Amino acid sequence: MKRFLGIILSLIMAAGFCGCQVSQENQPSKETTSAVSQAEETTVSALETDKLEWVDFKEYDLNSDEPVKNVILMIGDGMGENIIKGSQIVKGDNLVMQGIKNTVYVKTDSLSGTTDSAAASTAMSCGIKTENKYLGVDENGEPVETMVEFAKARGLKTGLVVTQIMPHATPAGMVCHYNARSVYNTLFKQMVNANVDVLFGGGSEYYRGSTKKTAEKNDYEYVTDEESLLKLDGTKKALGLFSYAGIFGDAVPSLSTMSEKALDLLNNDNGFFLMIEGSNIDIQEQEVDMEGTLKEMQSFDKAVNSVLSWAEKNPGTLVIVTADHETGGVTLPENAKPEDINDNCFTSGGEHTSTNVLLMAAGAQSDKLFAENTIENTDISKAIREQLNKTYGQAEVKFLNEKNV
Numbered sequence: 001m002k003r004f005l006g007i008i009l010s011l012i013m014a015a016g017f018c019g020c021q022v023s024q025e026n027q028p029s030k031e032t033t034s035a036v037s038q039a040e041e042t043t044v045s046a047l048e049t050d051k052l053e054w055v056d057f058k059e060y061d062l063n064s065d066e067p068v069k070n071v072i073l074m075i076g077d078g079m080g081e082n083i084i085k086g087s088q089i090v091k092g093d094n095l096v097m098q099g100i101k102n103t104v105y106v107k108t109d110s111l112s113g114t115t116d117s118a119a120a121s122t123a124m125s126c127g128i129k130t131e132n133k134y135l136g137v138d139e140n141g142e143p144v145e146t147m148v149e150f151a152k153a154r155g156l157k158t159g160l161v162v163t164q165i166m167p168h169a170t171p172a173g174m175v176c177h178y179n180a181r182s183v184y185n186t187l188f189k190q191m192v193n194a195n196v197d198v199l200f201g202g203g204s205e206y207y208r209g210s211t212k213k214t215a216e217k218n219d220y221e222y223v224t225d226e227e228s229l230l231k232l233d234g235t236k237k238a239l240g241l242f243s244y245a246g247i248f249g250d251a252v253p254s255l256s257t258m259s260e261k262a263l264d265l266l267n268n269d270n271g272f273f274l275m276i277e278g279s280n281i282d283i284q285e286q287e288v289d290m291e292g293t294l295k296e297m298q299s300f301d302k303a304v305n306s307v308l309s310w311a312e313k314n315p316g317t318l319v320i321v322t323a324d325h326e327t328g329g330v331t332l333p334e335n336a337k338p339e340d341i342n343d344n345c346f347t348s349g350g351e352h353t354s355t356n357v358l359l360m361a362a363g364a365q366s367d368k369l370f371a372e373n374t375i376e377n378t379d380i381s382k383a384i385r386e387q388l389n390k391t392y393g394q395a396e397v398k399f400l401n402e403k404n405v
């Protein structure tokens with residue numbers, strides 16, 4: 001049944017009705033995709049949950065005194081606090097991300113109200129509130145310096161690693177300037193035109209036409225499977241697309257493997273900015289599918305483990321783990337047991353909510369980023385920029401793409 005749902009999801013992706021944009025009307029419901037009776041569903045759900053392979057809890061001891069050389073921003077798309085707690089209950093132990101000591105709450109609303117992933121990404125990337133569907137542009141549609149542009153202007157390497165299609169809203173907001181989020185071909189072209197050093201994710205269907213030409217001109221090495229991914233040696237910029245659409249569940253390469261390779265390729269004397277997204281947490285929450293959501297949480301936490309392990313050995317690395325918004329209105333019963341964590345916990349019909357999300361920070365300067373216990377999502381961008389400015393100095397704003405082109 002899960003495999004079948006996966007295929008349905010892929011078809012939706014292929015049709016371009018992706019991620020946070022999916023309207024309720026266009027989503028396959030449980031009723032239309034499953035002939036399983038309610039009683040059977042409950043049994044199957046419990047069994048499948050037992051099969052989840054959570055990464056073991058480990059508390060990392062990262063040095064926070066060093067100046068910030070590298071920034072790794074990890075975003076669980078739609079990862080509200082309650083889905084973290086729900087995952088913890090099912091696992092029967094803390095998630096690795098829960099071992100991170102510096103935490104604040106983040107307000108996520110955009111100028112449109114409850115945010116979509118585009119406006120949220122723009123907030124974390126550019127430090128401004130904008131309208132939903134806008135990427136790297138303000139409310140008037142004018143370009144604002146993205147995090148990739150900011151980092152590149154200071155000589156840092158840059159990377160984006162995701163489990164959705166490469167030009168999806170969250171990664172696109174880190175680079176692109178467009179007042180629309182569904183123009184995937186153009187957004188992808190902007191990404192390779194901006195010479196982002198490492199781009200790993202799904203969405204090979206969009207690697208064509210002027211995107212492909214621009215990538216070839218800009219000397220990208222293109223890989224499509226794990227074996228070739230692991231062979232990349234960093235002599236060229238890296239573009240890896242490992243699925244026609246999204247990379248779900250335990251498909252390979254895992255987010256963790258892609259992240260480890262990205263760190264390997266980006267590590268250099270002048271630092272890097274890397275955004276890693278657990279993109280499909282949100283997609284599964286929109287499907288009101290707890291089992292699918294937990295699989296994506298497991299995959300994201302494993303990537304957090306890989307990143308913290310790397311950062312522990314590489315002082316000067318700031319790791320921020322957060323979410324762009326909550327999805328699903330996840331509500332947990334009091335004293336919930338593992339069997340209570342099921343589809344019934346979703347209360348918003350798969351919609352995003354305005355609930356504050358958690359931000360967890362570890363490593364360089366992680367205890368000095370924010371003065372308040374509750375911040376705006378725009379403060380994430382501001383805090384990263386403040387730290388990088390201290391280390392690398394100011395630089396002129398240079399847009400790497402024209403808006404809407």
Ligand SMILES: [Zn+2]
Nearest residue numbers: 077078117324
């Ligand atoms: Zn989102």
